[in-house]
Amino acid sequence: MTESLFAITSEPISVEDVMKKVMRPEAGAVAVFAGTVREWTNGKRTLFLQYEAYVSMAEKMLAQIGAEIAEQWPGAKTAITHRIGRLEIGDIAVVIAVSSPHRAEAYEANRYAIERIKQIVPIWKKEQWEDGSAWIGDQLETKAYPSGKPEVNE
Amino acid sequence: MTESLFAITSEPISVEDVMKKVMRPEAGAVAVFAGTVREWTNGKRTLFLQYEAYVSMAEKMLAQIGAEIAEQWPGAKTAITHRIGRLEIGDIAVVIAVSSPHRAEAYEANRYAIERIKQIVPIWKKEQWEDGSAWIGDQLETKAYPSGKPEVNE
Amino acid sequence: MMIRLLFFAHLGEQVGERQVTWPHVPDTVGKLKEEVEARYGLPLDRVMTAVNEEYARDDAPLQPGDTVAFIPPVSGG
Amino acid sequence: MMIRLLFFAHLGEQVGERQVTWPHVPDTVGKLKEEVEARYGLPLDRVMTAVNEEYARDDAPLQPGDTVAFIPPVSGG
Numbered sequence: 001m002t003e004s005l006f007a008i009t010s011e012p013i014s015v016e017d018v019m020k021k022v023m024r025p026e027a028g029a030v031a032v033f034a035g036t037v038r039e040w041t042n043g044k045r046t047l048f049l050q051y052e053a054y055v056s057m058a059e060k061m062l063a064q065i066g067a068e069i070a071e072q073w074p075g076a077k078t079a080i081t082h083r084i085g086r087l088e089i090g091d092i093a094v095v096i097a098v099s100s101p102h103r104a105e106a107y108e109a110n111r112y113a114i115e116r117i118k119q120i121v122p123i124w125k126k127e128q129w130e131d132g133s134a135w136i137g138d139q140l141e142t143k144a145y146p147s148g149k150p151e152v153n154e
Numbered sequence: 155m156t157e158s159l160f161a162i163t164s165e166p167i168s169v170e171d172v173m174k175k176v177m178r179p180e181a182g183a184v185a186v187f188a189g190t191v192r193e194w195t196n197g198k199r200t201l202f203l204q205y206e207a208y209v210s211m212a213e214k215m216l217a218q219i220g221a222e223i224a225e226q227w228p229g230a231k232t233a234i235t236h237r238i239g240r241l242e243i244g245d246i247a248v249v250i251a252v253s254s255p256h257r258a259e260a261y262e263a264n265r266y267a268i269e270r271i272k273q274i275v276p277i278w279k280k281e282q283w284e285d286g287s288a289w290i291g292d293q294l295e296t297k298a299y300p301s302g303k304p305e306v307n308e
Numbered sequence: 309m310m311i312r313l314l315f316f317a318h319l320g321e322q323v324g325e326r327q328v329t330w331p332h333v334p335d336t337v338g339k340l341k342e343e344v345e346a347r348y349g350l351p352l353d354r355v356m357t358a359v360n361e362e363y364a365r366d367d368a369p370l371q372p373g374d375t376v377a378f379i380p381p382v383s384g385g
Numbered sequence: 386m387m388i389r390l391l392f393f394a395h396l397g398e399q400v401g402e403r404q405v406t407w408p409h410v411p412d413t414v415g416k417l418k419e420e421v422e423a424r425y426g427l428p429l430d431r432v433m434t435a436v437n438e439e440y441a442r443d444d445a446p447l448q449p450g451d452t453v454a455f456i457p458p459v460s461g462g
Contacts, residue, residue, distance in 0.1 A: 015170055019188065025243050028192030031185070031264075034173065035462050038182030038255065051461070054393055054454055057438040058461075082461055089179050094462050101192065103268060110185075111261050114462055122435070122454070123461030124394035135395040137460035189385050205384070208316055208377055211361040212384075236384055248385050268385055276358070276377070277384030278317035289318040291383035 005078065006062035008055045008123075010085040018095040021079035027099035031106035033114055035094040037087050047128045051084040051093060054122035058082065061121040065113050069098065073105040078113060082123055093125075159232065160216035162209045162277075164239040172249040175233035181253035185260035187268055189248040191241050201282045205238040205247060208276035212236065215275040219267050223252065227259040232267060236277055247279075309333055311370060313344070314377040319355065323348050333374075338366030340376060355380050386410055388447060390421070391454040396432065400425050410451075415443030417453060432457050 002009065005021055019030055037049050066078040082094045096113045100106040117123075126135045156163065159175055173184055191203050220232040236248045250267045254260040271277075280289045313328040320326040334340040337359065341352045356379040357364050363379075370376070390405040397403040411417040414436065418429045433456040434441050440456075447453070 015173060015186070016168075019169060023190060023244060025193035028190055028195075030188040030190060032169070032188070033257065033261070034184040034186070035257070036177060036182055036184060036253075039179035041182075052394060052397075053461070054391065054435075054438075054456065057435055057454065060438055090177060099190075103187065103189070103265075107187070107261060107265050111257075114257060117462045118459065120440070120459070121461050122393065122456050122459055124457065125460045126394070135398075135457070135460075137394065137458035206317060206320075207384070208314065208358070208361075208379065211358055211377065214361055271385045272382065274363070274382070275384050276316065276379050276382055278380065279383045280317070289321075289380070289383075291317065291381035 006059050006066060007081045008053050008058050009081055009083055013081050013083050013092045013095050015095050018079050018081050019097045022077045022097045022099035026101060028101055029103035029106040030097060030099045031110040033096040033110050034092050037089050037091050037093060039089045045130050047130060049087045050126040052124050053084045058121050058123055065116045069109045069112060073109045076100040076105050076109045160213050160220060161235045162207050162212050163235055163237055167235050167237050167246045167249050169249050172233050172235050173251045176231045176251045176253035180255060182255055183257035183260040184251060184253045185264040187250040187264050188246050191243050191245050191247060193243045199284050201284060203241045204280040206278050207238045212275050212277055219270045223263045223266060227263045230254040230259050230263045234267060309372045312375045317380050319378050319380055322350055333370050333372050337364050337368045340370060386449045389452045394457050396455050396457055399427055410447050410449050414441050414445045417447060
């Protein structure tokens with residue numbers, strides 16, 4: 001597994017490897033989020049997923065999220081790994097680990113990270129259902145962007 | 155490692171083992187919290203910690219927290235393991251894993267769990283500092299209970 | 309006609325034992341606390357009590373064979 | 386004097402290629418989007434654009450050698 005704090009990989013993700021990147025003596029709390037492939041969504045059965053990324057830009061955007069967190073929650077350290085390629089039901093698609101001296105920041109920063117991933121990181125998933133497939137993101141089953149597009153830093 | 159969802163152990167905790175207890179096809183999100191032994195607190199250096207538990211009651215109280223979560227966030231599944239005995243800096247003292255169909259509940263329920271642990275689960279830590287030791291909980295450096303005592307279900 | 313007492317954390321150190329057999333059965337948890345405070349010189353005002361692994365209030369009754377645990381403010385996590 | 390275009394997700398499937406060399410350099414991202422919409426019959430109104438791996442607005446200028454990525458609403462996580 002890569003040593004980088006922010007990585008896109010086509011291999012299964014080890015949660016403990018991602019956690020270890022942020023654990024340190026000055027941190028008393030580590031919040032981890034794992035997004036997994038869910039079988040049922042709104043009564044529709046998923047068979048498997050295909051994730052695609054603009055890898056080089058996606059890693060830069062993950063690092064940007066880490067920098068935003070360090071600015072907003074000083075003392076917090078972030079590592080994120082996102083998997084791409086074909087994922088089966090139950091597979092882990094993304095792991096976010098945030099360590100901090102106290103727990104409140106770890107939870108808050110972790111949740112910030114997943115929301116930002118869904119706004120700015122160029123990764124797409126294609127659902128394979130029993131009765132067809134579709135790229136998610138411009139389909140009816142996803143949320144619309146409040147402003148019509150993700151927020152761009154200007 | 156024990157198969158039980160709610161466990162007190164004197165062995166090192168495997169985060170992935172705790173996570174696996176709650177992962178399932180209908181869950182798309184797993185939030186995990188790991189509490190680790192921090193070296194510095196308010197400028198004071200910890201050398202190591204000693205945790206003691208009323209084991210049988212602590213496991214019951216952890217299970218009660220899991221039941222409270224299932225009631226408050228239907229669809230959420232919880233596993234908690236707390237370690238006791240001597241822990242070194244960086245060691246994991248507690249792991250809480252909550253899976254749920256969507257991420258908001260997983261985060262919220264996980265945070266609820268750690269707050270409840272600190273209210274009702276009979277576990278105590280003794281800090282070993284460079285210049286002495288003390289049981290935490292009735293010391294000045296800890297918060298007082300808002301009501302003078304943990305909330306009792308009546 | 310006796311009950312079993314458990315002392316945790318600093319209480320165990322102050323009493324010098326973690327388990328004590330109490331030779332009679334006070335009517336309530338509150339009465340027992342007064343007796344224990346007097347016997348060991350321990351202030352128990354910030355200490356919770358559990359009877360048979362359930363938190364109990366001072367007016368909870370006691371039965372022979374009960375296990376009563378004295379639980380200082382907890383600090384797990 | 387050319388730029389490189391990248392198409393992701395359903396755009397890549399609709400264009401039939403994920404990378405395209407564009408033979409001239411429009412003044413702005415907005416102009417390029419109009420040309421690409423006309424060439425491939427793709428609506429790009431909900432599509433973000435990145436120039437050299439940074440999100441760019443429609444009024445951002447283009448230079449020879451730039452890589453322009455068309456980024457449909459993302460769905461990672």
